[in-house]
Each structure stands twice: as C-alpha cells, then as structure tokens.
Amino acid sequence: MSSSASLPRSHLPESWTALQRHADETIRRLHLSQLLQDAERCAAFRVQYRDLLLDYSRQRATPETLTLLLQLAEEMRLEQKVHAMFRGERINVTEDRSVMHVALRAPRDANDHLPPTAHIPVEALQEVHRVLDAIHHFSEQVRGGRDWLGATGQPLTDVVSIGIGGSYLGPEFVYEALRNDAQAAQAARGRRLRFLANVDPVDVTRALDGLRPETTLVVVVSKTFTTAETMLNARTLKQWIVGALGERAVAQHMVAVSTNTEAVAAFGIDPQRGMFGFWDWVGGRYSVCSAVGLVPLSLHYGFAVMQQFLAGAHAMDVHFVGERDGRRNLPVLYGLWGVWNATFLGYPTRALLPYSQALLKLAPHIQQVDMESNGKRVRLDGRDLWTADATGVVNFGEPGTNGQHSFYQLMHQGRVVPADFIGFRRSQTPRTVPGYPVSNHDELMSNFFAQPDALAVGKSAEQLRAEGVPESLIPHKVFAGNRPSSSLLCTVLDAFTLGGLLALFEHRTCVEGFIWGLNSFDQWGVELGKVLAKRVRQELQQRRDKSGDAVSAAFNASTRALLQSYLEKDV
C-alpha cells in the first residue's frame, strides 16, 4: 500500500547516526540509579525559567547525549524553522498555510521584543487585536447583564459551547484548570459554562441539564463550520432555543466562532453581529488562544483573566524564540527529550502526570495537540520517515495521585513509559487537617517527589533480601528502575502559568516535528473515517426509509452483517 515506498529515504543527519551509536554503546549500559549519584550532572540537568523549574536528571542521558541532541537540532535547522513559523512562512506545505498560533497571544507591540527574523506579520497582529477587542466588548455586554440580554429580557448567565476536537479540548482544559483559581472563580460567580462535543444525544442531555433557554447563550465553535458532529449539535440546540423562544431569539441566544462566514450566515447567525472570526493560519488544535477559547472563556471568567492567560502563553513564546541556548530553553529541552525517548531509546508512549486535579483535562488536550500533529507516516517531502520511531508517540495521562492507583503498576514493573511530572509549590485551594502531619497539598506533593525516584532507581533483590522478604516473593517485588521522567515544578496554577504551560506543550510538539522533519500542522489521517461515515449515514437513511431491504453489497461482509444487526427491529 505504501505509495511512497518507491521514494528512497533521504540521508540521515550525521548526528542522528551518532545518537543511535551513543544510545547503543553508552546509554544502554548505564542505570539511572548510578547517574543520579552524580551531583554535578544533576545540577547541569536542571534549568529555571521564571518560576518554572525543569529537572531532567531522570532522563536516561549523559551531558554528551544533550550535546548530540543539540547538534541534531542544529542540523535539522530547528531555530530557522521556529523563526519561519513566527514569521508566517507557509510551513504547512500540504495545505499551503502559515502556522501562526503565536500571533494569537502576541501584544500589539510584540515585534519590539522578538528577534528580527521572528517578527510576526503586522497584519496578523492587527487582525488578532481587532477580534480580541470585539470579544472583550461582547463578553462585557453579556456579563454585565444589561446591554446584551436574552429574548425575554433576562441576562444570559449560562453558556453552552458547542465544538469538537480543537474547537473543544483546549477550551475545556482551560475551563477546568481555572475553576478553582481565586480570581477566575470570583469572576465566574453566578455563571455556568458547559461544553457539548460528542454527537451522542446523551451529551446534549448532559450539557443542557438544569439550563433554561431564556438564560442560555449558545456558542457554536467550528473552524470549518462543516464538522458533522458540531453542525448536528448546533441544529439541536437551535431547535431547543427556537422551540422555547421563537425563531427571532436566535440572534440573541446564538453566536459563532469560525473562519467560514458564508456557512455561519447560512446557519442563521448574522456574521456582522454574532460571529467571531479567526484565520486559516490557526490549526484547530492550536486554536485555544483564538476566539475558539477566548469567546466562551471570557464569557465565563471575564476578559481580564483571559488576558493573563494570553500573557503567560506569550511569555513562553518569547522564551522559546528568544533563548538561543538550547540548554536553557524549556520547549526545546522538552522536545529534545521527547525525540530522544521516542526515536533513540524506542519508547512508543509517554505519560502526562500533573499532580493537580485542576489539570485533569491536560492529557485529553495534549493528546490532540501532539498525536494529531505528529502521528505521521511520511516526512515533509513525502518520503518515508527516517525510522519507524521518528514519529509521534502515544500520549496518555491522569492527574496524580489518581493515576498511581491505576496504571502506574505497568509503568513500574511492566513497560517503560517516559513520564512528565508536573507539580506546584502551592495549591489553588490550600487545606490542612488539624493533627495531620502535613497539609493536604504537601501530602499530594510527597507523591510527586517520590514517584520519579521509584521509577528511576527501583529496588533490587538485594535490598529486598536485606528487608527479609521471602525468596519466593522477591522476583515479584523487584523494581528494575531505569525508567525516565522529567519533573516540572511551578508556583501556583493561575491563568498566567496556565498559558505558559499550554505554550510549552504546543512548542514541544513543534520541536519534535521539526526535528523529525514531518508536517505537524496537517491531519489527513482523520479524513478517511469521515468519508466512510458519510456512506454509512446514507445507507442508514435509506434503510430506515425502506425497511426490509438488505444492506448494500458495497460494504464488506463484516460491515454488512453489523449494519444488518443494528437495523434489526426485533432484537
């Protein structure tokens, strides 16, 4: 099937082969328990940016590894590619588009503090701020409860944000992360924000539970405004509004976020009054800082909170493009270790482990950012990947400590899963229990510090014997260790820090993609399933209209039998 199989693989970069050799000849012979004895190495493998402390001493690596990875970055022209992205070059070659999500959070004067070769196009900055100003104005009108009211004259206190994929995951991630931030929570008092993503009617029921059309504003978020799930959910909620308040209520109760003005108008929303635009140079999964996130989240948390979020993301952008020493650049380091673990050590997964309940939607969001971006089979020029491991990994995760009671067993004694630990010095909502030796947050964080060492250092048979463990149990209780992780320590999860974290993860994905030489910004792999679903939809419609007929012979025997069973009336 491989259409590109006829194309020869392009030459491997020199440092690539050097890294392969280094992994085989040096690193595979070393154990993290030894490496962690080296205080000098530990100090060198720690870097601080603002209040963020990244410790990567638990990567299976020596200083030479990092030197070689930085050489690879140079050979792959990482810096030039990052600057080209900021400059708005059309680096998404298969769609002939620029990739400028960094413009979404750039202040008007951003270019004053960006390197000249990374200046963001001025027109993009102007466009961004035109839309941000409109969102600011609109969100204050609605939140103020006077200038933008519902059809019956009541303030719109509740918002349902309809969208899927990139038009949903990022906004929900941010919503959850700030729910217990003091300033955000204060601003959201008396308001509710719900997300409706799945086309499953159960999701509609859940999203609307307890809401009333009179006080609800529906935001339809879709870059293309053609996504089947979103369009059906939008029609469903339109019916809910119109059924209760009449056709004319749509203008007060529904707004859209999209790049497709015609489709928004055709749906019945006036683009002049009720549409917030963005641009084809914002990929869905990189769109949370555009109107996609800013409209629902400003309605809920207020524009001021969201401005801090944008400022945090921008500060990370400036660090990413401005810090030329790769050893001090957080996204570069994150990306290099990602490449190292996936490609040179051959680990096909990674775990995202925030020790923060507020980051419960980090993993689902980053799954899309990373796996839709880097889950590719060919390089930019259409040739096969350099090696089967030179592509994105499976991301998954769960907040600690919950994950510890679930899949950590596999991480400790089963497969090796490189992990990203994220922790905070302070809780959003501190608590203490009189008589308990530590605060609740210290209890949580005890695990954040313990788990990386359990993974890295492990526990030997000798140690177990010394503890008197019966011989028959020793093999079961041994921890081989040598399992890599990084630890990121931040101060407190507020809007600014959250923006920085988002940008850090977005940029990691870009760094990895730039080094692997693939296109992180298209997603052709999602198309085939959509086309097939369309055919099934037609078939279901026809069979429901003319029951009794056999399912079309165009489907294979397996699908035919499944469809037949689905359509069976008497089951």
Ligand SMILES: O=P(O)(O)OC[C@H]1O[C@H](O)[C@H](O)[C@@H](O)[C@@H]1O
């Ligand atoms: O925003 P929309 O156009 O509705 O797209 C929603 C999502 O669906 C597509 O299938 C893509 O896989 C995603 O990248 C996108 O975010």
